[in-house]
Amino acid sequence: MQTQLFWGRQLFLTTPPAFTTQMRPALKVGVLKVHCQRCGQATWRWQAALPRHQYYCPQCLNLGRMSTLGQLYHLPEPNQFSVPNQLLTWTGQLSPLQAQVAKRIKQTMQSRQTHLVWAVTGAGKTEMLYPALVAALERGERVAIASPRIDVVLELAPRLQAAFSQVEQVVLTGQTPQYRYCQLTLCTTHQLLRFYHAFDQLIVDEVDAFPYAGNQALLYATKQAIKPTGACTYLTATPGPVLQRQARREHWQVSYLPRRFHGQPLPEIEFQKIDNWRVRPLAPHLQQWLRQRLGRRECLIFVPKIADINPLLQSLRSLFPMVRQAGVYAADPERTTKVQLMRQHQLDWLVTTTILERGVTLPGIDVLVLGADEGIFFDCGVSANCRAGRSECAMSNWNGVNGGQASIGNDSSRAK
Amino acid sequence: MLSRCVQCQRELNLATWWGQRSLLPLCSTCREGVLTYGVPTCQGCGRTSSRQPLCMDCQAWRAQYGWVLPNRCLYQYNDWMRSYMEQYKFKGDYYQRRIFMTVYTKAVRKCHAQIIVPIPVTEATWQTRGFNQVLGWYQGNYQALLRLKMRDKVAQSSKTRQQRLATPQPFELNRTVDLTGKRILLLDDIYTTGRTLYHAAQCLRTAGAREILSLTLAG
Numbered sequence: 001m002q003t004q005l006f007w008g009r010q011l012f013l014t015t016p017p018a019f020t021t022q023m024r025p026a027l028k029v030g031v032l033k034v035h036c037q038r039c040g041q042a043t044w045r046w047q048a049a050l051p052r053h054q055y056y057c058p059q060c061l062n063l064g065r066m067s068t069l070g071q072l073y074h075l076p077e078p079n080q081f082s083v084p085n086q087l088l089t090w091t092g093q094l095s096p097l098q099a100q101v102a103k104r105i106k107q108t109m110q111s112r113q114t115h116l117v118w119a120v121t122g123a124g125k126t127e128m129l130y131p132a133l134v135a136a137l138e139r140g141e142r143v144a145i146a147s148p149r150i151d152v153v154l155e156l157a158p159r160l161q162a163a164f165s166q167v168e169q170v171v172l173t174g175q176t177p178q179y180r181y182c183q184l185t186l187c188t189t190h191q192l193l194r195f196y197h198a199f200d201q202l203i204v205d206e207v208d209a210f211p212y213a214g215n216q217a218l219l220y221a222t223k224q225a226i227k228p229t230g231a232c233t234y235l236t237a238t239p240g241p242v243l244q245r246q247a248r249r250e251h252w253q254v255s256y257l258p259r260r261f262h263g264q265p266l267p268e269i270e271f272q273k274i275d276n277w278r279v280r281p282l283a284p285h286l287q288q289w290l291r292q293r294l295g296r297r298e299c300l301i302f303v304p305k306i307a308d309i310n311p312l313l314q315s316l317r318s319l320f321p322m323v324r325q326a327g328v329y330a331a332d333p334e335r336t337t338k339v340q341l342m343r344q345h346q347l348d349w350l351v352t353t354t355i356l357e358r359g360v361t362l363p364g365i366d367v368l369v370l371g372a373d374e375g376i377f378f379d380c381g382v383s384a385n386c387r388a389g390r391s392e393c394a395m396s397n398w399n400g401v402n403g404g405q406a407s408i409g410n411d412s413s414r415a416k
Numbered sequence: 417m418l419s420r421c422v423q424c425q426r427e428l429n430l431a432t433w434w435g436q437r438s439l440l441p442l443c444s445t446c447r448e449g450v451l452t453y454g455v456p457t458c459q460g461c462g463r464t465s466s467r468q469p470l471c472m473d474c475q476a477w478r479a480q481y482g483w484v485l486p487n488r489c490l491y492q493y494n495d496w497m498r499s500y501m502e503q504y505k506f507k508g509d510y511y512q513r514r515i516f517m518t519v520y521t522k523a524v525r526k527c528h529a530q531i532i533v534p535i536p537v538t539e540a541t542w543q544t545r546g547f548n549q550v551l552g553w554y555q556g557n558y559q560a561l562l563r564l565k566m567r568d569k570v571a572q573s574s575k576t577r578q579q580r581l582a583t584p585q586p587f588e589l590n591r592t593v594d595l596t597g598k599r600i601l602l603l604d605d606i607y608t609t610g611r612t613l614y615h616a617a618q619c620l621r622t623a624g625a626r627e628i629l630s631l632t633l634a635g
Contacts, residue, residue, distance in 0.1 A: 014544045050510050050546040058511055065508040069546050 004181040008077035008142065008198025010038060010224075014070035021073040026066045027055055038066050038193055040220030059217065062174075063193055074196050077227065079140050081183040084166035087134045090127070098128050101255045105233060106132040108253045109201055110139075112231040116207075116247045119257035121237045126156065128257075129203065130163060132233075137167060137183060141200035144185040144225065146192055148212035150174070151339070151356070152205055157186050189218045195225040202226045207234040208243055210354075277370050278308065280315045287319060289368070294320065298342065299366045301351045304374040306330075309351050312370070316349065325349040328356070421446055422515045439518045449496025453489060461607055462489040463635050477614060485617050485628060487607055489635030490516075490523055497634045501606065505549045513552030516633060520553035523631055529601030532558040535616055536587075550603045553633065558603075562616055563590040572612060580609045587619045596624040607635030 005011065006021055016023075028035040033042040036057035048055045056067035066072075094102055101117065108115040109132045119125050129145075136143050145160070147153050150173050157171045170180045172187035179194075189204065189212050202225060204212070212218050226232055234252075236243070247254055274283045281287075293299050303309060309327035316325055324347050328338045335355075341347045342362060350356070419428050421443035428443055440447055458465035460474030467475075470484065478484050491497060504512040524532060534550045542548075551558070565588050572580055602616055607630075617628045 047511055051548075051551070052542075052546070054546050056508060056510065056546070058509060061507055061509055067508070067546055069543060 003075060005179065006073060006075035007080075007181055008075075008196065009179075009194055010072045010074045010196035011194070012038070012064060012066050012070055013073055016071070017073060021075050024072045024074065025068070026070055026072050027057060027068050029055055029068065036060060036066055037072055038063075038221075039217040040224075041217050060193060063190065072196075077142060077198050079142060079200075081140055081142070083137060083140055083183070086166055087137055087164060088130055089165045090130055090163035092127060094124070094127060094131075095259075097257060097259055098124055101257050102128040102131045104253070104255045105129060106135050109136055109231055109233065112229065113253050114231065114250065115233045115253040115255070116239065116243070117233065117235045117255050117257070118239055119235070119237065119255075120260060122260040123237075123257045124260075125205070125235050125237075126159060129233075129235075132201075133164070133184075136201045137164075139200075140183075142183055142185075142198060143201045143203070144187060144192075144195075144199045145203045145205060146187050146189045146222075146225075147205040148189045148209045148218070149206060149355075150188055153186055153188055154336075156205070160184070160186065189221065192221040192225040193217070195221075197224070197227045199226050200230045201233070202230065203233045203235065205235045207236045208238055208240050213240065214242070271372075278311070280311070282315050282319065290316075290320065293366060294323065297364060297366050298345065298347065298362070299349045299368060300342075300356065300362065301349060302356075302367065302369045303351060303353060304371045306353055308370070309353070312351055316351070323348045325351065327351040329353050330355045422512060439522070440515055441518075442515060449494060451492040451494060451496075453492060460484040460487065461610060461635060462487045462632075463607070473610065477610060481614065481618065483621075485602075485610070485613055485630055487610070487613065487630045487632060487635070488523070488527075489607055489632050490519065491634045493606055493608075493634040497606075501634075504552075505545070505605070508545050508547075510547050510552060513549075516553045517555060520631075520633060521555045524554055524556065524601065524603065527601045527629060527631060528599075529629065530598050531561070531595070531600045532556070532603065533561045533600055533616070533620065534558055534603040535605075535612060536560060536562050536564055538564050549605050554603060561590050561593060561595075562587045562619060572608070577609060580611050583611055583615070585615050585619070586612075587616050589619060589623055594624060595620060597626045598624075599627045600625045600629075602628060602630040604630060604632045605634070607632040 003019060006017070010024070012026055024037055026037055027048075028037065029045070030042075033044055034048045034055045034057070035042050036059060039057065039060035041057065041059040043058055045055065048058060050056055050067060054068045056065050060066060101119065105115060105117060105128060117125065117128070119128070133143060145156065147156070153171065153173055157169075161169060164184065167184050168180075168182045169184040169186060170182040172179065172185065172191040174188065174190065185199070202222065204222060207213065222232065239247070246252075272285060274285060277283055277286060301312070303312060306329045309329060313325065313327045316323070326338050326341070326347055328335050328350060330353065332338070338347070338350065339356065342350045419430060420426065420441075421428055422441050423446040424443060426443050428441070432444070436444065436447075438447065440450060442450070453462065453464055456465065456468060457463060458467070458471040458474055459469040460477065461471060463471070465471035470478065474484050500512065500515070503509050532554075534548060534554065537545070537548045564586055572583070575583075600620055602613055602620075604613055607613065613630050613632075617630070620628055
């Protein structure tokens with residue numbers, strides 16, 4: 001086995017590798033609970049027990065089981081990279097506001113401070129990172145960009161590859177397990193669990209998104225993946241109260257960018273109250289709004305629950321049999337192909353849960369949020385609506401709401 | 417003791433759960449995939465068969481050995497069971513044993529065997545997986561009479577049907593015991609071709625066992 005695989009990572013093995021490595025116990029067995037050293041979670045001993053007085057961690061099982069039958073092997077990160085001469089191959093221009101934030105990110109990265117970048121959706125967060133990334137890569141630092149959403153990672157990868165075409169990069173998600181030692185790593189936040197004191201700079205995109213927000217294992221993984229001398233930068237469009245409080249308490253640097261890169265305002269959100277949008281046939285207003293969209297623009301329809309997708313699709317299909325439509329949810333086996341179809345304008349309407357609320361750029365679409373008053377939309381209603389105006393032009397939006405308009409209204413005004 | 421569904425961790429409504437008359441600690445949604453065998457079943461392998469009393473496979477075993485191993489499968493080996501075994505045995509989620517612990521142990525008791533012999537796993541498996549998947553379900557006394565001969569071990573589950581059937585005898589007796597006149601119950605996880613169980617039964621039969629039966633979780 002190559003030593004490179006162990007640089008800055010923690011690998012669980014039941015038989016030690018052929019060369020000397022640092023070793024840590026995989027689990028610490030306490031009096032009542034066992035503590036996993038990879039995900040930092042504690043489990044009751046009776047739930048984590050194996051025969052012959054051994055234990056395993058049931059919480060991070062999907063990344064390969066951790067048990068007391070083996071050890072965690074680790075080699076310190078040596079930062080052995082050959083930095084290419086020309087790093088940035090991106091030729092775009094930052095707007096003055098963006099340049100200001102970009103400069104700030106560059107400074108905090110260099111002085112190793114934690115930084116929260118709060119920029120509205122479509123502000124060009126990724127582009128603002130480029131100057132800072134160039135500086136970090138020039139210093140020979142190892143950099144990772146992590147996001148809780150696989151869609152975000154997959155969309156970011158080609159953009160970064162284009163912007164840094166000379167820099168070797170590796171994309172890690174649960175579906176692509178091949179690991180290479182590279183200076184630039186793009187991964188889902190779950191993949192951070194495999195790293196230990198690896199990165200000088202870690203950038204977490206969409207910090208407030210599910211499943212990262214409030215997930216102790218992922219927060220622990222983030223801390224573990226950064227070198228003790230490293231720094232972390234958080235990017236978000238909608239920091240929740242918890243994150244804002246944390247930023248204040250821990251004295252993070254905060255920069256705020258309220259404008260989108262093309263300078264156009266966020267799309268106007270329109271609310272409409274319907275008594276019950278789940279009824280069949282669909283409520284008349286809803287039908288009328290949908291009829292207006294026919295043949296004009298593609299439309300993304302958000303529903304609060306997976307269980308809502310199929311009934312809605314059925315009624316839509318019976319009302320508008322000519323429209324190419326599909327439904328997508330997190331565990332859908334055809335998820336990526338359906339989103340791809342939507343990108344290629346092969347679909348007119350896509351019914352989805354909140355999974356497509358972030359990181360998916362679909363130019364020139366309309367967005368409809370059904371049941372916008374349900375809890376799941378409170379934090380993400382804004383980003384969902386921002387999908388609409390991204391990249392090309394701002395659209396009029398329309399929301400079907402049954403009651404509870406006040407909270408959504410607050411959210412959107414804050415984001416504006 | 418368990419008031420939560422072992423699989424989805426949702427709270428079980430004990431009154432409804434009791435009404436289902438099932439001993440599986442699963443909620444009604446998770447339990448949908450767990451299917452038992454209805455009649456008619458083969459007298460040999462215990463799976464559904466239109467041929468009575470023996471299915472084609474068991475007739476082939478009778479031709480080869482001159483006897484048939486009466487097996488009982490508790491559940492059908494379907495997609496649910498495949499993903500369960502993946503999670504429990506191959507990912508190593510030992511907690512999942514609790515789904516079938518009560519049912520499996522009860523079924524073993526019902527067989528009234530004098531000696532209970534689980535199919536063993538290799539020492540290498542004990543070092544990596546850390547448990548014998550059969551003993552996870554069975555809470556009770558047993559005798560580890562069988563042992564695996566040391567040789568390059570390829571998991572049965574990774575072979576094709578033809579390769580499985582061509583597997584040579586992997587078992588030997590752990591110690592010299594006299595099993596004359598004993599009724600023995602063999603325990604295994606899945607009955608696929610029957611190869612493993614027939615090898616194990618043959619091994620015990622040479623030691624003088626009078627009657628051998630077997631119990632598997634799925635088949």
